[in-house]
Amino acid sequence: MTHRPTGAAPLGRRAFLRTAAAAGIGVSGAGGLLSACTSSDSGSADNAVRNTAVKLPAYVPWRGVAPDYPGTAQGLLNGFARYPANPARTIAAPPAHGGSISAFVETGSPIPPGMKSNPYWQVLNQRVGAKLDLTIVPAADLSTKFATLMAGGDLPDFMVPPLPPLAGVRGLPQFLAAKCQDLTPFLSGDAVKEYPYLANITTDAWRACVFDGGIYGLPVSRGVAGSLMFYRADLFEQFGVNPAPTSYAEFRTLCKDVTDAKKSRWALVTPGSAMAFVAQMLGVPNGWKAEGGKLTNAFEDERYKQTLSEVRQMVKAGVIHPDGFDPAAPWKQWFNAGNGLMGEDRYTAWPQYYADNVVGPSFRVGGMRPPVFDGGGFAGTWQSPPVNNFTPLKKASTSRIKELLAVANWLAAPFGTEEYLFRKFGVLGVDYTMDNNNPTPTQAGLTQTVLGVRYIVDAPDTIFVPGDPEATKACWDYQKSIIPTSVKDPTVALFSETYSRTGAVLAQHVADAANDILTGRKSLSSWDSAVAQWRSAGGDRIRAEFERQLH
The missing domain is CATH 3.40.190.10 (Periplasmic binding protein-like II)
Known part of the structure; x- marks a missing residue:
């Protein structure tokens, strides 16, 4: 990866x-992190067989909006000339039940204002139904900070690890097995249908989360156009x-x-x-x-x-x-x-x-x-891998894991929903303006909405250039031309x-x-x-x- x-x-x-x-x-x-194990022989055939045997989450694509430029099973993404008019709020009640939810996330943007001085963050808490306690780490510091996190005992609910090997993370598979939740009982096969927007994530993306014969994280999927x-x-x-x-x-x-x-x-x-x-x-x-x-x-x-x-x-x-x-x-x-x-x-x-x-x-x-x-x-x-990163959850009770997965389901609401529009662009009139169904961020939106929650889990990617249908079509046409003959890295599912x-x-x-x-x-x-x-x-x-x- x-x-x-x-x-x-x-x-x-x-x-x-x-x-x-x-x-x-x-x-x-040089290959990527899409599958792993916890034994010292991390490249063993036995572990590969065990990982292959994992029943991945069922794929149930969301059909709520029709793309202007349809994607394909080969990896061509759906394209949209405009954001759908009058998007519906598809999750009526907040997914969490109060209290707080912690997450260790990264950002490549300047660190946003803190929760007390960030109106978007405050509304996000209301929408989620819990106080989001976010540790937002500059991307350049992610490796060092995550290594400290692994060594400590107080883990957040969600944690975004840097990508091996270039980040220099050591012992990640062992850490996952010892400290992180095996999500297989909650998400394998038809079990994922309890979380329809997680079921909307493609099968190839879920392979990024398979470690030592189990599902140990949530994927942030991306297109393969590279x-x-x-x-x-x-x-x-x-x-x-x-x-x-x-x-x-x-x-x-x-x-x-x-x-x-x-x-x-x-x-x-x-x-x-x-x-x-x-x-x-x-x-x-x-x-x-x-x-x-x-x-x-x-x-x-x-x-x-x-x-x-x-x-x-x-x-x-x-x-x-x-x-x-x-x-x-x-x-x-x-x-x-x-x-x-x-x-x-x-x-x-x-x-x-x-x-x-x-x-x-x-x-x-x-x-x-x-x-x-x-x-x-x-x-x-x-081709590039079908994921940007994956996010493990710390071990917790069944009820707590279900609550966190419900929050993840909300965070994965797809393009075309009101939830997606809010999550990506914020509050209308404050964080963005809307002209002919095309959201344009304000300066407040550019600084306040970059909280890193998109790296916890995300909806399947789409092709959309706000305010410029011609540019959207050009991007889609390019992907359509190259994906049928694009070349995969054969090690992309290996560790x-x-x-x-x-x-x-x-x-x-x-x-x-x-x-x-x-x-x-x-x-x-x-x-x-x-x-x-x-x-x-x-x-x-x-x-x-x-x-x-x-x-």
């Missing part, structure tokens, strides 16, 4: 990923540039044509954007490639080495922003200001760019598909203890080696040594742990 949304400020380990991305180390570069190459469609049209190159050679020419350093304009915001795009053109695996029960990592593929070579030449050609290697580079601002015309980002950033744009109504973005390197159609894009404990160090090693090559500090041949070191320092152990779980 390796992706975080980018619809707000950078989240979680994003600071590290920007460093890695500068070297082209994609966020899909990251994409955004481009400034308005400027491409202005410059008369074709946004659909048919080969790498055409893409290189495009990059040269739109770059004008004297006008502070470059084709690409970061080297990482180029790395991901060219790697997909060449067919580099999405993290790992599985054949005959054996795994090969993307770093070991000769095509990854070729990607480094090609992007090194692009750096030399000056088509990438010269400050793009800086992990703190404000590349989103460059993109919005037109200083960089292309950049890789999560699909969830589509509405963010429109909300943040400094151009006005003429601003347009699009998604560029990677062509096959030598021509002959489009290459497959890399490696070695990866969880050492992944951050290993990934940083490879990122540094790639950066040295891209900047010209080292030769391309140094990559072979870097990969050999990666293998001996833990890469081969990670591979073995994953391979024991392949089936």
Whole structure:
């Protein structure tokens, strides 16, 4: 489980990923946390069998509103041109019964005002039926704070862990088994139907919560479209540039044509954007490639080495922003200001760019598909996992767990309901305004509503750019074009203890080696040594742990 949304400020380990991305180390570069166990042999086949045997919650999709642009079972999300008129409140009574409910959550936004000075928080308490005691942790501090939480004895009701391995969490599966609630009796199979909005979450998302033969958390589901190459469609049209190159050679020419350093304009915001795009053109695996029960990592593929070579030449050609290697580079601002015309980002950033744009109504973005390197159609894009994170609950009595699940059900109310509109946008006239069924946050809404409750559990994601049906349709059309041929990471449902404990160090090693090559500090041949070191320092152990779980 390796992706975080980018619809707000950078989240979680994003600071590290920007460093890695500068070297082209994609966020899909080495498996994920979607299934786990508590034994010392965390990559065992026995545990994989036990996890596979778990009966996941029944999937009962909510049909309350019809999308303008319907999704598919393959992972294309539903799209909505506007928020449905007169949305109904679908849960009449508050789900909780008074008292307080505690939660440890993260935020990538500035910490919001406290409860006493936050009107939205106060109304949220009323709607939930309990005082929400939220520990809101800046994303950069999540790993350290969660490790302290694990070591202590006073756990909150809900807790959002950082994502291994890059956060460096150790012993998470053991912690879950010892301190957290096995939700299998409450949610497995038809039992989830007691909570219809939890039943509205897809089966693939629930797999993120299976550990040691049980369901140990609630998923925050996301679409599988992954990251994409955004481009400034308005400027491409202005410059008369074709946004659909048919080969790498055409893409290189495009990059040269739109770059004008004297006008502070470059084709690409970061080297990482180029790395991901060219790697997909060449067919580099999405993290790992599985054949005959054996795994090969993307770093070991000769095509990854070729990607480094090609992007090194692009750096030399000056088509990438010269400050793009800086992990703190404000590349989103460059993109919005037109200083960089292309950049890789999560699909969830589509509405963010429109909300943040400094151009006005003429601003347009699009998604560029990677062509096959030598021509002959489009290459497959890399899928992301179907979840953003999962949230375990601390052990409690049956009645308490049912109350917490009722609250979670309320938090998962889907797009089209009044509950969703309130949870995402707040109080009408205070936190947002409504124009033609399109909610627009006020400044108060932007600062008060970012409480992190969306990381406890969330409704299935949708495609919706408030106030811009054309942009919504463009995002939906892009996803429709790429999902049928998108490529999964075969390790996305597996867990490696070695990866969880050492992944951050290993990934940083490879990122540094790639950066040295891209900047010209080292030769391309140094990559072979870097990969050999990666293998001996833990890469081969990670591979073995994953391979024991392949089936």
